[in-house]
Amino acid sequence: MAANIIDGKAISAAVKEQVRDEIAHEELKVGLAVVIVGDDPASRVYVNNKKKACEFCGIKSYEYALPEETTQEALLELVDTLNADANVNGILVQLPLPEHLDEKSVIERISPNKDVDAFHESNVGRIMIGNYSFLPCTPAGCMELIHSTGVEVSGKECVVIGRSNIVGKPMAMLLLHENGTVTVCHSKTRNLAEVCRRADILVAAVGRPNFVTADMVKPGAVVIDVGINRLDNGKLCGDVKFDEVSEVAGWITPVPGGVGPMTIAMLMRNTVTAAKIQK
Numbered sequence: 001m002a003a004n005i006i007d008g009k010a011i012s013a014a015v016k017e018q019v020r021d022e023i024a025h026e027e028l029k030v031g032l033a034v035v036i037v038g039d040d041p042a043s044r045v046y047v048n049n050k051k052k053a054c055e056f057c058g059i060k061s062y063e064y065a066l067p068e069e070t071t072q073e074a075l076l077e078l079v080d081t082l083n084a085d086a087n088v089n090g091i092l093v094q095l096p097l098p099e100h101l102d103e104k105s106v107i108e109r110i111s112p113n114k115d116v117d118a119f120h121e122s123n124v125g126r127i128m129i130g131n132y133s134f135l136p137c138t139p140a141g142c143m144e145l146i147h148s149t150g151v152e153v154s155g156k157e158c159v160v161i162g163r164s165n166i167v168g169k170p171m172a173m174l175l176l177h178e179n180g181t182v183t184v185c186h187s188k189t190r191n192l193a194e195v196c197r198r199a200d201i202l203v204a205a206v207g208r209p210n211f212v213t214a215d216m217v218k219p220g221a222v223v224i225d226v227g228i229n230r231l232d233n234g235k236l237c238g239d240v241k242f243d244e245v246s247e248v249a250g251w252i253t254p255v256p257g258g259v260g261p262m263t264i265a266m267l268m269r270n271t272v273t274a275a276k277i278q279k
């Protein structure tokens with residue numbers, strides 16, 4: 001039987017409407033600064049989508065498009081300025097940065113209260129102990145998608161493929177906070193297919209097209225595909241081989257239209273949270 005498709009577009013639209021209504025109802029003044037360095041086309045698309053979402057929600061967006069040759073000092077100076085600007089509640093530096101720039105020190109320079117990506121070490125630490133203001137947008141979006149299925153996380157076997165700081169690790173932590181029994185897989189994992197087949201909830205954040213095949217999926221499982229891979233023909237594709245996995249899974253997210261739009265919706269939510277904290 002074919003899986004239920006988890007409609008990330010519709011769910012993200014509902015989150016953005018909630019954010020918009022909250023801003024209007026509470027008469028909040030909310031601003032998000034988005035900094036992009038260089039002209040990576042994928043980053044440009046993400047930044048434009050974030051701008052559109054801000055417009056929809058009633059968040060003022062301030063865009064800083066800096067040239068590729070921007071120095072570390074100039075970028076840090078801009079972050080300092082934005083930290084001090086009361087109109088800016090959230091600061092997002094679009095990653096990846098050009099190679100000559102040190103991402104880590106830029107992220108650490110952002111005021112933790114304005115760190116709407118939740119990448120700052122102090123926010124990461126707070127997620128670890130379960131006392132946080134912001135959740136990183138992509139894992140938070142995945143949790144919303146899982147919740148939308150009505151499948152309880154508590155007590156379930158959850159497998160996350162990928163252990164990056166921005167997706168895999170925080171994803172595992174959020175599942176753990178909801179009492180999932182969590183396994184994190186990576187490139188050194190042995191018997192990956194066997195481990196994945198145990199999962200009631202399987203999250204793929206690998207960055208390899210069609211990596212998860214039907215034989216890796218337990219019948220009826222919830223499958224969340226975080227991957228965004230561009231194929232040679234220009235098409236986007238996830239980490240999950242959708243056609244065959246959707247014949248086995250109970251629930252599945254498509255790419256595009258799954259996790260991607262949720263990431264942006266959660267960014268909007270974090271920005272409102274930031275504005276409230278700063279108020």
Ligand code: NDP
Pocket residue numbers: 138161162163164165166167168185186187188189192205206207208226227228229259260263
């Ligand atoms: P990273 O490259 O940082 O991490 C990939 C992870 O996959 C690593 O932990 C790596 O293991 C693991 N991996 C690689 N090959 C294998 C393998 N053969 N078997 C098992 N594990 C493997 O990627 P990100 O976490 O940043 O992103 C993952 C994907 O999600 C990408 O496609 C990215 O574009 C997408 N993404 C989507 C977002 C969205 O909004 N939808 C947001 C962020 C990312 P190891 O640690 O051992 O190297």
